[in-house]
Every structure is written in C-alpha cells, then in structure tokens.
Amino acid sequence: MKKDILTTGNQHFNDVRNINRDLIEKALEMRCNAYLAHVKAKLLTMTIYDVNSSKTALKREVAARTIIENQIKHKSAQLEELNTQLEKRVVEEVEKRRENELILAQQSKMAAMGEMLGAIAHQWRQPLNALGLYIQDIEEAYDFGELNKEYIHKAVTNSMNQIEFMSNTIDDFRNFFKSSKEKTDFNVIDSINEVLSIVTASLIKDKIELSIKFSDFNNFKIHSFANEFKHVILNIITNARDAINDARIIDSKMEYGRILITIDLLEDKHIKITIEDNGTGVPEKIIEQIFDPYFTSKHASVGTGIGLYMSKVIIEKNMRGKLYVNNIDHGARFIIEIPKAST
DSSP: HHHHHHHHHHHHHHHHHHHHHHHHHHHHHHHHHHHHHHHHOOOOHHHHHHHHHHHHHHHHHHHHHHHHHHHHHHHHHHHHHHHHHHHHHHHHHHHHHHHHHHHHHHHHHHHHHHHHHHHOOOOOOHHHHHHHHHHHHHHHEEEEEEOOHHHHHHHHHHHHHHHHHHHHHHHHHHHTOOOOOSSSEEHHHHHHHHHHHHHHHHOOOOOOOEEEEEGGGHHHHHHHHHHHHHHHHHHHHHHHHHHHHHHHOOOTTTOOEEEEEEEEEEEEEEEEEEEEOSSSSTTTTTTTTTTTTTTTSSTOOOOOOOOHHHHHHHHHHHOOOEEEEEEETEEEEEEEEEEEEOO
C-alpha cells in the first residue's frame, strides 16, 4: 500500500510538473507573442511614418522640380525671344550696313565722275581750241584766196584727228564707269595707263609731273574687277594732286609737284603698287582715320571723305589685298598689295 502511495505521489508530482511546464511554456509563448506583436506594431508605425515622410518629401521634391521646370520654361521662352530679337536686329544691321555701303559706293562713283568730267574738260580744251583755229583759218584762207582742195583736205584731216581724240576720250570715260560684273585677268600697268590718259591734262595744268616705273610688263596681271581697280588708282592720284596743291599754299617756292608710281612683284606672289607724292603728307594724328568713311581733312567743297574709304573696301574686301599709307620725306606713300593672277 505504501508503495502504491509513493507511486501515486510521484505520478502526481510528475503531472503537476508537466502542467507547470506547460503553463510556463504557454506563459512564455504568450509573452513572446505579446512582445512580437508590440515590435510588429512599432515597426508598422515606423514604416507608416517613414512612408508618410517619404510621400511628403516626394511631394516637396515634385513641387520643387515643377517650380524649376516652370522657371526653365520661362527662361527658355525669354531666351528664345531674345534670340529672335537678336537675329532680327542682326538682319536689320546687316541690311542697314549694306545700304550704307551702297550709298557710299554711289557717292564715291559720283565723286569719281566729277573728277573725270573735270579731266575731260581739260582733255577737250586743247582740241576745241585747235578746231576753233582751223575754222577761223578756213575763213581767212578764203578771204586771201588760199582756199583750195589741198588746203581743205589738210584742214579736214586735222579737224577729224581732233574730233577722234575727243571721241576716244568719251569712250575712255564710258568704259571707266562701266560696271565690272565678272572678274577678269588684266594687266595693272594697262589699267594705270588708262587712268593716266584721262588725268594727265589736269596734272599738266597743275604743273605736276607723273612718272611710272616697273620691270617686266608681262608679270603684273591680276584676276579681279578692272574698273574698280582704276577707281582706286584715280582716287589716290586725285588725293596726291590735292596734297601737292596744298603744299604749294604752304611753300610758295614749290613750283613742280611730283607723283611717282612704282610697280614691283613681291616674293609671296603679290603685286605691290606704290604711289608717292611730294605733297603735305598725312598728319600723324589722323593717319589712322584717313580710310574712315566721310573723314576728310579737306574743305567740304573739295572732298567728301569717301574716296579713300571706298578704295580700301575695293582693295581689301573685293580684291583680297591690302591698302595702307605712310609718310615719307616731303610727302606721302600709298601702298597697294594685291594677289597676282595664277598662271
């Protein structure tokens, strides 16, 4: 019986121990579950907070980007408007500059035409005087009974020679102002001589000696606009003539003026044309301005200040050359450098 009681007690003890273990395990499990639930709740809360914070930050970023994009669009629109206005202004300025250059070219042409008309007047004065003498002589020959076929033939021949000379002068004048639409190969010496044939009479009247020096005639061809080149030579010779006449006012002892044209071939395949005079020279304070449009040291009745400007435009822009000036003893030296025609 005692044995049964012990057995029963042990069994009861074991049962109680098992029950307590189960209770402890369940309690622990419940506490663990409760803790896990708390942790999950906290994590969930933090996640929700982070998500909300991220959404808020994202909204801020989106709003900021939207503002920046709107600003960029606004600035781009402003920039595009500025570019449009700038392009329009550039077009207007280019057109305005082109119109001004056309006006200057026309004024230069008219000034050159005035020079040429003056030259023609000098050229025609002598043959007109000769024709007048021939006509008067015919009347006198008739009065003295000297009028015969031989006399009339001689008078007609001499008169026709003078008329032919005057006609050639008109042709020179017309050819001088004929527009050069295409570039051609021409000899600069021929062109210079054509100018000299027109201005020589006026230079003689002003007691100005002009000479030209060169080495090989056939070595001075260029490919450009012949009449424009002749305009340049005329402008520089006219400027030299005026400077010489001004020098005479300063120095009353000065009798003859001198203009020397020298033509050389440079090593870089450029032709160098030097035109020197014994005039007043160019004052150092204006030498940098002498090629500016409308700049002139002459009285308004004498010059417009466009001849040298257009000469520089023709040489440097149209003929890809250089035109510059420097002073020498008792005068000025204008220098033209232009590319030689390729052979």
